[in-house]
Amino acid sequence: MYWVGCMASYRVKEIAKSTVKILKHAQISFETLGSNETCCGSVLIRYGMLEEVEKLAKQTITTIENKNINTVATSCAGCYRTFAKDYYEYLDIKPPFTVLHTSQLLADIINNGKISVPDLAPLTVTYHDPCHLGRHMGIFEEPRQVIKAFNTKIIEMKNSYMNSNCCGAGGGLMSTYRELTAAIAEDRLREALETKTRYLITTCPFCVYNMRKTAETLNIPIQVMDLTEFVIKRIEGKL
Amino acid sequence: MKDWYEIYKNTIIETLSKEEITKTIKKAAQKITENKDNALKQIKNVEELLKRVREIRQNAIDQLETFIKEVKESIEAVGGTFYLAKTAEEANKKVLEICEEHEAKLVVKSKSMTTEEISLNEYLEKHNIEVIETDLGEFIIQQLEEKPSHFVAPAIHIPREKISKLFSKLTGEKISQEITEITLAARKLLREKFIKADIGISGANAIAADTGTILLVTNEGNGRFVTNAPPVHICIAGIEKINPTIEDAFIITRILPIYATGQTMTSYISLITGPSRTADIEFTTTIGVHGPKELHLILLDNGRTNMLKDPDFKETLQCIRCGSCLNVCPVYQRIGGTYGYKYIGAIGTIYTAFTHGMEKTAGPAYTCTLCAKCAQACPLELNIPKMVTKLRSRLQKAGYTAPPHQKVLTNILNTGNPFGEPEQTRTTWMKCDLQ
Missing domain, CATH: 3.40.50.10420 (NagB/RpiA/CoA transferase-like)
Structure with missing residues (x-):
């Protein structure tokens, strides 16, 4: 099942669209919860509203369980961490299904040859490890494998992998202290600029939304995109 | 109790506008981290x-x-x-x-x-x-x-410009921006105090x-x-x-x-x-x-x-106050000492909660991005982001909910998403050409 998540459903829809396009291209059968999908509670966990999340978590798990789903793939690094770690860590609830982030699914699809990679001109990009996916969950290599599979070279930022710097959108700051979120995003974008690449790829809709918006506001010449957007653009020859 | 959020938010905005200060902090914090990494390599x-x-x-x-x-x-x-x-x-x-x-x-x-x-x-x-x-x-x-x-x-x-001015004023002499000149002035000024104290x-x-x-x-x-x-x-x-x-x-x-x-x-x-x-x-x-x-x-x-009797926060007491968590913190690098009350940074928000109470710590506690760079920098491997999350949970129970967070909660409960968008528009993105 493809778990779209609130950010990709409402705020960065290109991520949801790109993901579905890729899955169709690879002829993977999947379903979504459609308009029955609700917030997984990730943001509420970050706010410390742990009691409020409990009901939400149980409800979400039951909905997925009732559909006899074995594997759930998420666009959002926050949803991924919530399903794979936080429900258990903070609420002692273990979801009865496997959770993947779309970057893991993509790496798998590519490894199994389900996507035919066209001949492409070489490209250089940099990659931002989202905190929720990288440092918190140890997923560093899969997104990089996917990028490299499309004849693309990654120039690493000064701080990457375990040392990656936050984009500023975490911990509920995007709603409480928006100005600070933007300031931290600027710091990260400046690090990305040092790589002299034009594209910043990442794997979390919060990071995409925040850094894209900040780059636009401050006229920072770097294009921020989600891994799925990158992949579909490369497949379609638009990048 | 009502205004804690707005007051703190304004302090953050004010600090962000002082670009010279934040640049100085960032440079120093990064330099310390660099030195730390080098020192660690030297210790067998x-x-x-x-x-x-x-x-x-x-x-x-x-x-x-x-x-x-x-x-x-x-x-x-x-x-x-x-x-x-x-x-x-x-x-x-x-x-x-x-x-x-x-x-x-x-x-x-x-x-x-x-x-x-x-x-x-x-x-x-x-x-x-x-x-x-x-x-x-x-x-x-x-x-x-x-x-x-x-x-x-x-x-x-x-910045040193300000420090040289201060020492010129204190000594009545012209103290340049040379750090050695400043330290010599400090030496002279304080020596007398040590003896007299x-x-x-x-x-x-x-x-x-x-x-x-x-x-x-x-x-x-x-x-x-x-x-x-x-x-x-x-x-x-x-x-x-x-x-x-x-x-x-x-x-x-x-x-x-x-x-x-x-x-x-x-x-x-x-x-x-x-x-x-x-x-x-x-x-x-x-x-x-x-x-x-x-x-x-x-x-x-x-x-x-x-704190000692509280299993959620007891490990905070292990902290040796090295400050290496601050130096890598993206929030600290931007707002410095504004990030805290008496005790600074994410670990500081926990100390402050116990030493000065919930009201003083609420603003700073919601300022952490939970990125966990601090936990990685900590020699004690303290799980600081988890403790901050637990502290926030206590703050929520004590009535310290940031108004924007309250709004997100209400939205989620009413519409199933944090933005308060109508439920039926969740799938609008599907209605385009996906082929």
Whole structure:
């Protein structure tokens, strides 16, 4: 099942669209919860509203369980961490299904040859490890494998992998202290600029939304995109 | 209680607008981290040391109540006095009592976050006792009437131009922006104070339970003057500074400079066990020769026992206050000392919750991005983001909910998404050409 998540459903829809396009291209059968999908509670966990999340978590798990789903793939690094770690860590609830982030699914699809990679001109990009996916969950290599599979070279930022710097959108700051979120995003974008690449790829809709918006506001010449957007653009020859 | 959020938010916005300050902080913080990484490469047995440090701190905190009793016995056995202050008020009163006993007019201090916690300087000044900070950074912020912005480098946010102006004013001479000229001016200004002072007040970086030894780590050498030149030495430290043995305490000070300043070792580590003494005349022990005749140790609780009894936050007490978590923090690099009340940074929000209460910590506690760079930088491997999440949970229960968070919760409960968008529009994105 493809778990779209609130950010990709409402705020960065290109991520949801790109993901579905890729899955169709690879002829993977999947379903979504459609308009029955609700917030997984990730943001509420970050706010410390742990009691409020409990009901939400149980409800979400039951909905997925009732559909006899074995594997759930998420666009959002926050949803991924919530399903794979936080429900258990903070609420002692273990979801009865496997959770993947779309970057893991993509790496798998590519490894199994389900996507035919066209001949492409070489490209250089940099990659931002989202905190929720990288440092918190140890997923560093899969997104990089996917990028490299499309004849693309990654120039690493000064701080990457375990040392990656936050984009500023975490911990509920995007709603409480928006100005600070933007300031931290600027710091990260400046690090990305040092790589002299034009594209910043990442794997979390919060990071995409925040850094894209900040780059636009401050006229920072770097294009921020989600891994799925990158992949579909490369497949379609638009990048 | 209502305005805590707006007030703090405005402080953040104000700090963000002072670009010069944030640039200075960022540069310094990154430099310390670089130095730390280099220092770590130079220490051969670093993993072994860190493992030992974690064991020592855990053991110390697990049996803290026993070790407090042992410190009392050890320090009294060498002729010092021991006082356990339950609150900030009690600690301040005790210091004042000692000052009054000695009719003290001038107190010199070496850097202590614990005295900052209890606002000791303000308290003594209110009672007409002059207090001079002698750590250069602390001296600068004291003279400029600013707040410290870092655990170990309190004046990290002040550019040298401003410092040279300050010293020119203080000395009445033209002090250039050359750092050596500034330090020479400080040396001249403070030397006289050390000699004149009636009482020296220090903190402690570690205390050994078995010997009652106070360990003080400095680079400037001011700690030695403060604890040696005046006739009376008062040491104020949180109860968590205790370590079981003197060997253990030394290992803490062995690792501290690496993480605090990126040095493989600091210039000075002072080990103080009781007041100055001699037995040179007829082997009769007499207290007070060149060093202080009196040594008073004041251990401060001020909410720490509550922390100790709280399984969610107990591990905070293991912190050795190296500040390496601050240096890598993206929020700290942007707003410096604004990120906290008395205690700075994510770990600071937990300390503040117990020492100063929920209201003071609410704003800063919601400022953490939970990115976990701090946890990775911490020599004790403390799970700081998890503790911050738990602290937020307590804040929510105590009624400290940030209004935007309340709105998101309401939206989620009503519409299933944080934005309050209509449920049926969740799938709008599907209605385009997906082929």
